[in-house]
Amino acid sequence: MIAGRLFRVALFAIALHGPALAADEPYDPWPGLVQDIFDNRPMQDGTGIVAIEMPTRAEDAAIVPVTLRTTLPPGDSRRVRAITLVIDQNPAPMAGRFEFGPNSSVSEISTRVRINNYTDVHAVAELSDGQLYVTKIYVKASGGCSAPAAKNAEEAKGKLGQIRFRQFAKSGDNPASGAREAQLMIGHPNNSGLQMDQVTRLYVPAFFVNDIKIWQDDQLLLSLEGGISISEDPNIRFTYLPQGAKRYRVEARDTEGHVFAGEWKAEGSGI
Numbered sequence: 465m466i467a468g469r470l471f472r473v474a475l476f477a478i479a480l481h482g483p484a485l486a487a488d489e490p491y492d493p494w495p496g497l498v499q500d501i502f503d504n505r506p507m508q509d510g511t512g513i514v515a516i517e518m519p520t521r522a523e524d525a526a527i528v529p530v531t532l533r534t535t536l537p538p539g540d541s542r543r544v545r546a547i548t549l550v551i552d553q554n555p556a557p558m559a560g561r562f563e564f565g566p567n568s569s570v571s572e573i574s575t576r577v578r579i580n581n582y583t584d585v586h587a588v589a590e591l592s593d594g595q596l597y598v599t600k601i602y603v604k605a606s607g608g609c610s611a612p613a614a615k616n617a618e619e620a621k622g623k624l625g626q627i628r629f630r631q632f633a634k635s636g637d638n639p640a641s642g643a644r645e646a647q648l649m650i651g652h653p654n655n656s657g658l659q660m661d662q663v664t665r666l667y668v669p670a671f672f673v674n675d676i677k678i679w680q681d682d683q684l685l686l687s688l689e690g691g692i693s694i695s696e697d698p699n700i701r702f703t704y705l706p707q708g709a710k711r712y713r714v715e716a717r718d719t720e721g722h723v724f725a726g727e728w729k730a731e732g733s734g735i
Contacts, residue, residue, distance in 0.1 A: 497552065514599055515532070526608045526611040528603065534572070545591060558691055560693070562687070562688055565686065566684075572702060573701070578609045582604050586598055613696055620653040652673050653672075655668045671720060673694070674689065675690070677715050679713045710730050711727060
């Protein structure tokens, strides 16, 4: 799905701009991405609706931290259905689409991504009324999608599919608010398809987690449609309201059809 989107974006760019661009007219992929990923739906300024936080200059382009926040003003009866993270200059620009369960009240998500070139990064929030709101940030980083894996192949294979799920009180928050944090970690190389095996000098085929679902009891809490831009060993941390849940369940799938799953009892608020 993501590869198809990338191909269509490439064709759009060639048709619109020709094979080369003048040096004083740098190509902006965002209009094409709006058409390809969002069917050219109108977007409004996301200030006050969605926020994105990333370092201006990344220390390591292969593991760039990103935090997305929903910031709906008090009294707004709408809810955020989903946030799509788009890294404009990456080979597969749609890094991930986070979809929220109807009763999850997810307010913050943090993860780590690869950045391949200096780029705008957009966060697009879809609200329950169908409106789209966008905000962006500029990040200076390069080479993240082709950076060699931190683990060797044997080490990565041994940890493939290992899942850890941590629950803890929201840092600095009033316990009476009920807000909690959770962290999901999955052992997986998340190969981008652009990395080269340092021994064989051949490109390592793309192999990544492309679907994650988290449930509280039997209600969907959070899901992720991921791509090659999510860093090795996917790590997602999020803030939510537990809604009295007794257990949490995770199911993840990768591009080779492996299914990884786990279940955990809900921990008390005194953690």
